[in-house]
Amino acid sequence: MAEMEEAGANHANDSTATKPKANPYETSLEHIPSDDPFISQSVHYGRYTPRADDFTPRFMHWYRPDPAVNAFWEQVAQKYCTSEYSLNISGPREAFAVGSIIIRVDRELVDGLAAEGYSYANENELLAAQKAEDSLRDIGVAVPVIYFYGTIEGRNVTIESRIAGVSLEVAWKYLDREQIEGLKNQSRQIIQRLGKIGSTTDEPSYVCRDLNAHNVPSVESRERDILFTTKDKEDDFCLAHNNLVPSNIIVRDDRVVGIAGWRQCGYFGTARAKKVHQLFRDLDPAPQNGVASSEKIATWTDLYDGAYDPSNGTPLVANQDTPLPSVKTEPTSNDLDKISPSNDVETGFDGTGDYATSKTVTNLKNGITSRAPSSDRSSPANSVKPANKKPAAKKGTAKKPAPKKRKGNDPDTESIDGRRSNTPAPRASKTPGKKQGSVSIAGSPPPEEKKKPTKKKKKKGTQGSCYSGQ
Structure with a gap:
C-alpha cells in the first residue's frame, strides 16, 4: 500500500449522515462512490484485492544480492514505472502499483554520501520488516516482503509485496467513530507486541545500526534529536514502528491485516515514538460518515495516549483466512541465462518515456551486482575445503571425534538471506553485507533491433522476454 506521510488522513469529506453508508473495505471500482477523493488521484491507490491476471514476479523471497534477481527487477522497474501505474503521491518518494507489487522510487538522485545513506535506510527497512514478521504473524497481521532494493537509473528503488485490503487512510471517510476506535485499539495491540522485541544494547538505535550516523531520507533534524536524545532512566528501547500513520495501516472487515512503511523503524521505545507521532505526523482527519459536526470526531493523533x-x-x-505473501522456490544465479534483455522497455521513472532502454543482461553477467546489507562484507564466502589427510591410525587406537558446538546467532545480525515470508523455516547461515550497489543503466546505448526469424527457418529454444508468462 502507499506510504504517504505527507497526505496523512487529511482528505476531503463532503458526505452527510443521510447518505447511504458505503462499504469502507470495497476494492471494486464499480462499487466505489464517484466522489471518492482517492479514485481521482489514482485507481491503484490504497485498495488492493489479488486477481488471477495480476502481475506476479518470478522472485518472491526476501531480497538478497544476486545477478539474476537484479536483472529481473531492473527490467520490471523500467517497464512499470510509468504514469499508467503511478499512485500520484507527493513527497520525497514516488510510488507505482502493478498487480501484487509496489515500486517505490526516491526522487533524490543517488550520489556521494546519499548513496551510502540510502543503502543503510533500505537495509533498515528490510531488517525491521523481518524482525516484525514472526511476531505479527501470530496475530494475523502481515508485513510487506522486500523483494529488491538498489539503484536504478541513478535513483534509489525498493520493490515490495502488496498486502490485500484497504489503507486506513482511504477507508477513513466511510468509517464511524466506533469502527475507528476499534482499529485504533488493534493498532495499540500491535504497538504492544512490537514492544516485546527488545534491543541488545541500552541505547536508541535503528535496526540497522549503521544508519545511526546518517540522515534518514525525509526525517527532519528535530525528529532525529528526539529519537537520539540522552537516555532517561525510564526509557525502554523496544522496537517501535515509528510511522504508524493511517496510510501504512491496512484494514479489512473492521480488522488490521497489515502494516507497511518500515523504513523509520528502530529501537526507540514507545515514549519517543509517541513524541514523533504527535509532532511530525500529519494525523488530523476530517469528519467521517455518521458523525455530526457538533460531536467529537475520532482522531489518530491520540494513538499513543491509551494502552x-x-x-x-x-x-x-x-x-x-488472512492471506499472507506466498513464497516461491528461490532460483539460482543460473536462471540469469533464461532472462533476455527487455528491448521494448523504453520508459523512465517519471513515466515520460525519455530514458534509454535497458542494459542487456550480459552486463550483469559480467559482474554488475548489488551490494549486500551490512554483515556480508565482513563474512567470507562459503567454500568447500578439501578434507585434511591424516595418517592411518593403528588398530585398536582409533578414537571418536568430539562433537563440535554450534555458535549462537546475534539477534540483531541474524541471517536475512533466503528467509521465507510468513512461514516458519530454518534460518540460512549466509548473512548479507552493508551496502547496496548500483544496477544503474543511465547512459547505456539502446540495444540493436533484433531481426525477426522467417517462418521457414524458425529455430527451437529461442529466449523470450523476461516478462513472458507473468
Whole structure:
C-alpha cells in the first residue's frame, strides 16, 4: 500500500449522515462512490484485492544480492514505472502499483554520501520488516516482503509485496467513530507486541545500526534529536514502528491485516515514538460518515495516549483466512541465462518515456551486482575445503571425534538471506553485507533491433522476454 506521510488522513469529506453508508473495505471500482477523493488521484491507490491476471514476479523471497534477481527487477522497474501505474503521491518518494507489487522510487538522485545513506535506510527497512514478521504473524497481521532494493537509473528503488485490503487512510471517510476506535485499539495491540522485541544494547538505535550516523531520507533534524536524545532512566528501547500513520495501516472487515512503511523503524521505545507521532505526523482527519459536526470526531493523533484494552472489541489473533505473501522456490544465479534483455522497455521513472532502454543482461553477467546489507562484507564466502589427510591410525587406537558446538546467532545480525515470508523455516547461515550497489543503466546505448526469424527457418529454444508468462 502507499506510504504517504505527507497526505496523512487529511482528505476531503463532503458526505452527510443521510447518505447511504458505503462499504469502507470495497476494492471494486464499480462499487466505489464517484466522489471518492482517492479514485481521482489514482485507481491503484490504497485498495488492493489479488486477481488471477495480476502481475506476479518470478522472485518472491526476501531480497538478497544476486545477478539474476537484479536483472529481473531492473527490467520490471523500467517497464512499470510509468504514469499508467503511478499512485500520484507527493513527497520525497514516488510510488507505482502493478498487480501484487509496489515500486517505490526516491526522487533524490543517488550520489556521494546519499548513496551510502540510502543503502543503510533500505537495509533498515528490510531488517525491521523481518524482525516484525514472526511476531505479527501470530496475530494475523502481515508485513510487506522486500523483494529488491538498489539503484536504478541513478535513483534509489525498493520493490515490495502488496498486502490485500484497504489503507486506513482511504477507508477513513466511510468509517464511524466506533469502527475507528476499534482499529485504533488493534493498532495499540500491535504497538504492544512490537514492544516485546527488545534491543541488545541500552541505547536508541535503528535496526540497522549503521544508519545511526546518517540522515534518514525525509526525517527532519528535530525528529532525529528526539529519537537520539540522552537516555532517561525510564526509557525502554523496544522496537517501535515509528510511522504508524493511517496510510501504512491496512484494514479489512473492521480488522488490521497489515502494516507497511518500515523504513523509520528502530529501537526507540514507545515514549519517543509517541513524541514523533504527535509532532511530525500529519494525523488530523476530517469528519467521517455518521458523525455530526457538533460531536467529537475520532482522531489518530491520540494513538499513543491509551494502552491496548483486550476488552475493547475483538483482539487480533491468528486468522487462517488472512492471506499472507506466498513464497516461491528461490532460483539460482543460473536462471540469469533464461532472462533476455527487455528491448521494448523504453520508459523512465517519471513515466515520460525519455530514458534509454535497458542494459542487456550480459552486463550483469559480467559482474554488475548489488551490494549486500551490512554483515556480508565482513563474512567470507562459503567454500568447500578439501578434507585434511591424516595418517592411518593403528588398530585398536582409533578414537571418536568430539562433537563440535554450534555458535549462537546475534539477534540483531541474524541471517536475512533466503528467509521465507510468513512461514516458519530454518534460518540460512549466509548473512548479507552493508551496502547496496548500483544496477544503474543511465547512459547505456539502446540495444540493436533484433531481426525477426522467417517462418521457414524458425529455430527451437529461442529466449523470450523476461516478462513472458507473468
